[in-house]
Amino acid sequence: xxxxxxxxxxxxxxxxxxxxxxxxxxxxxxxxxxxxxxxxxxxxxxxxxxxxxxxxxxxxxxxxxxxxxxxxxxxxxxxxxxxxxxxxxxxxxxxxxxxxxxxxxxxxxxxxxxxxxxxxxxxxxxxxxxxxxxxxxxxxxxxxxxxxxxxxxxxxxxxxxxxxxxxxxxxxxxxxxxxxxxxxxxxxxxxxxxxxxxxxxxxxxxxxxxxxxxxxxxxxxxxxxxxxxxxxxxxxxxxxxxxxxxxxxxxxxxxxxxxxxxxxxxxxxxxxxxxxxxxxxxxxxxxxxxxxxxxxxxxxxxxxxxxxxxxxxxxxxxxxxxxxxxxxxxxxxxxxxxxxxxxxxxxxxxxxxxxxxxxxxxxxxxxxxxxxxxxxxxxxxxxxxxxxxxxxxxxxxxxxxxxxxx
Numbered sequence: 001x002x003x004x005x006x007x008x009x010x011x012x013x014x015x016x017x018x019x020x021x022x023x024x025x026x027x028x029x030x031x032x033x034x035x036x037x038x039x040x041x042x043x044x045x046x047x048x049x050x051x052x053x054x055x056x057x058x059x060x061x062x063x064x065x066x067x068x069x070x071x072x073x074x075x076x077x078x079x080x081x082x083x084x085x086x087x088x089x090x091x092x093x094x095x096x097x098x099x100x101x102x103x104x105x106x107x108x109x110x111x112x113x114x115x116x117x118x119x120x121x122x123x124x125x126x127x128x129x130x131x132x133x134x135x136x137x138x139x140x141x142x143x144x145x146x147x148x149x150x151x152x153x154x155x156x157x158x159x160x161x162x163x164x165x166x167x168x169x170x171x172x173x174x175x176x177x178x179x180x181x182x183x184x185x186x187x188x189x190x191x192x193x194x195x196x197x198x199x200x201x202x203x204x205x206x207x208x209x210x211x212x213x214x215x216x217x218x219x220x221x222x223x224x225x226x227x228x229x230x231x232x233x234x235x236x237x238x239x240x241x242x243x244x245x246x247x248x249x250x251x252x253x254x255x256x257x258x259x260x261x262x263x264x265x266x267x268x269x270x271x272x273x274x275x276x277x278x279x280x281x282x283x284x285x286x287x288x289x290x291x292x293x294x295x296x297x298x299x300x301x302x303x304x305x306x307x308x309x310x311x312x313x314x315x316x317x318x319x320x321x322x323x324x325x326x327x328x329x330x331x332x333x334x335x336x337x338x339x340x341x342x343x344x345x346x347x348x349x350x351x352x353x354x355x356x357x358x359x360x361x362x363x364x365x366x367x368x369x370x371x372x373x374x375x376x377x378x379x380x381x382x383x384x385x386x387x388x389x390x391x392x393x394x395x396x397x398x399x400x401x402x403x404x405x406x
Contacts, residue, residue, distance in 0.1 A: 033059040034066070034092065034121055036135045046108030046145035048082060053100040053119065053137070057092040063131075064091045066123040070102050070137070073118060078110030078246075079139070092123075106141050107246040108149050114140045150244040151180035154254055155216065164260050166197070166295055167227035172256065174219045176240065178211035183242040186211050188219050191237040197229035197260070198236065211242075223258075231262035231296050231361045259362075262296040266356045266368050269332055276352070276374045281343035283317070286372070289332035290324065290356070298358040298366070301327045305339045306353035306369065313345035313376065314352055327358070347378050 039052040053070070057063050066089040072079050083103035092098055121133040156175035164170050174188070186208040192198050201222040208217045234257065241251035269289040278284045292298065305320035319338035327333060339352065352372045360366050 031059065032121075032131065032133050033057055033061060033063045033125060034123065034133065036119060036121075036137070038137050041137070041139045043079075043104060043106045043139055043141045044143045044145055045078075045106040045110045045112070045141050046149065047105070049104050049106065051102050051104060051139070053102065054097050055089070055092065055100070055121070056097045057094050059125075060094050061125045061127075062091050062093055063123045063125060066090075066092055066098070066121065068100055069120045069122075070100070071118050071120065073116065076115050076117070078107040079115060079117075079141075080105050104139070105246075107248060108144055108244075109246070109248070110141055112141050112144070114138055149180045150178065150183045150242065150250065152176060152178050152183055152186065152211065152240055152242060152252065154238075154240075154256075157256055159258055164225060164258060165263055166225055166229040166260060167263075169201070169222065169224050170258070172221040172223060172258070174221075174238070174256070175216055176208065176211070176219065177216045178213060181213065181245045183211045183244060184247075185209070186217070186240065186242040189239040189241070190221055191239065196234060196236070197226035198234065198258070199224045199226070225260060228295075229260050231260055233257055233259050261362070262298075262360050263294045264296075264298060264358065264360065264366050264368070265293040266370065267291045267293060268354075268370055268372075271372070276372060277377055278341045278374060279377050279379050280313075280341055280345045281379075282341050283338055284341065284374075285336060285338045287334070287336045289334055290327065291332045292327045292329050294329050296361055297326060297328045298360055299326055301325060301356065301358040303335055303337060304355050304357075305337055306355050308353060312350040312352060312374070313342035314350070314374070315340040315342055341376060345376050347376050350374050350376060 035056045035058045037054045037056070039054075040050060043049040053068075055066065055068060068087045068089075070081060070085045072081060081102055082105050084100060085102055087098075087100045089098045115138070117137045117139060119135045119137050121135065122131070124130050153176070154174055155177040156173075158173050160171045160173070161168070176186070176188070188206045188208060190200060190204040192200060192204065201224055202220075204221075206219050208219065211217060235255045236258065238254045238256055239251055240254070241249065244250050269291050271286065271288040273286075276284065276286065290301075290303065301324040303322050303324065305314065305316045307314065307316040317338060317340050322335050322337055324333055324335060337354070350373075352374045354370045354372065356368045356370065358366050
C-alpha cells in the first residue's frame with residue numbers, strides 16, 4: 001500500500017514539473033521582446049539635434065514587422081521632430097539591434113529642462129501574437145544657441161519738424177533693424193487713443209515683410225495735431241509683430257514720445273506815442289499794452305530795450321527794463337520802458353528793438369523781438385541864435401522909424 005502511495009506521489013511530482021516546464025514559455029510570451037536605449041538626448045534650443053535610438057531583441061523569439069513611431073506629447077511645446085520620426089523593420093533576431101536617428105528641433109524660446117517623448121513599438125512574434133509597447137524617452141534641453149534668436153528693435157526715430165505746435169502736421173520716421181535671425185511677416189501698428197490730439201493721415205498698420213540679419217526697414221507716419229492741443233509730452237504705443245525662425249509669433253511694444261510746444265506770440269497795443277520821434281541826447285518814454293496770443297499762460301515775463309549800435313543809435317538805461325511776471329493769453333498788461341538817443345546820432349529813420357522773454361510750461365525760456373520805427377530829428381536849438389538876431393534887426397528898424405537911435 002505504501003509503495004502505491006509513493007509511486008502516486010512521484011507521478012504527481014513529475015506531472016507538476018512537466019506542467020511548470022510547459023507553462024513557463026507560455027508566460028514568457030507576455031514579456032516585451034524589444035528593449036530601447038537612447039543616445040544623444042541632450043538638446044540645444046535654437047538648432048536641430050540628432051538622437052540615436054537603439055531597438056534590441058532581448059528574447060529568443062524573433063520580432064516581425066516592427067514599426068517604431070516617435071511622437072511629442074501635446075503637453076510639450078517648443079519641440080518638434082523634423083526628420084525620421086517613423087521606422088519599419090521586417091524582423092529583428094535575438095540580440096540583434098536596429099537603429100533610429102530622429103532629428104529634433106527645439107525652439108530657442110523653449111525653457112531649459114527635461115521633457116518626455118513617446119516611442120510606440122508595434123510588432124508580432126513567431127506565434128503571430130501582436131505586441132504594442134509605449135516607451136517613454138527622456139530628453140533634456142540644457143543650452144540655447146543665441147545666434148538663432150530673432151531680435152528686432154527701433155534703431156532710429158525722428159520727428160520732422162523737430163518742434164511741433166498745435167495745428168501743425170509732422171512726419172514720424174522709424175528705422176527698424178533685425179539684430180538676430182530671420183524675422184518673417186514683420187508689421188508695425190501705431191496706436192492712437194481717441195483722446196489723443198494726434199490723427200494719422202496714413203494707415204496705422206504698416207506691413208514691412210521679411211527682415212534678415214542686420215537688415216533695416218523704414219516706416220513713416222504722417223500725423224496731424226489738433227489746434228487746441230495742450231503743450232505736453234504725448235506717448236504713442238508702437239507694436240512690432242513678426243514670426244521668428246521657429247514660425248512662432250512674437251511681438252514687442254515701444255512707446256514713441258512727441259513733445260507738443262505751446263504757441264507764444266506777443267503783440268503791442270495802444271503804443272504811446274503812436275509815432276516815435278526823438279532828438280540826439282533825448283530820453284524817450286514808451287508806454288504800451290503787452291498782449292499774449294498763445295495757447296497757455298507764461299511765467300517770468302520781462303521786457304527790455306535791445307542796444308544794438310550796428311543798426312540804431314539807441315542806448316539802454318536802467319529804465320529800459322521792466323519785469324512783468326505772469327501773463328495770461330488775451331489779457332493785455334500795461335508797461336513802460338525808456339531809452340536814450342546817442343547825442344552824436346544823425347537824423348534819419350531807425351528801428352528800435354524790444355526783447356520779450358518768458359518761460360513756458362516745459363520750464364524753457366522763450367524769447368521774441370518786437371521792432372518799432374523811430375525817427376531821429378536834428379537838434380532844434382541849432383537855429384536858436386539866428387532867430388534871436390532877426391528879432392534884434394526888426395526891433396532896430398522900428399526904433400529907427402520912430403526916430404529913436406539904437
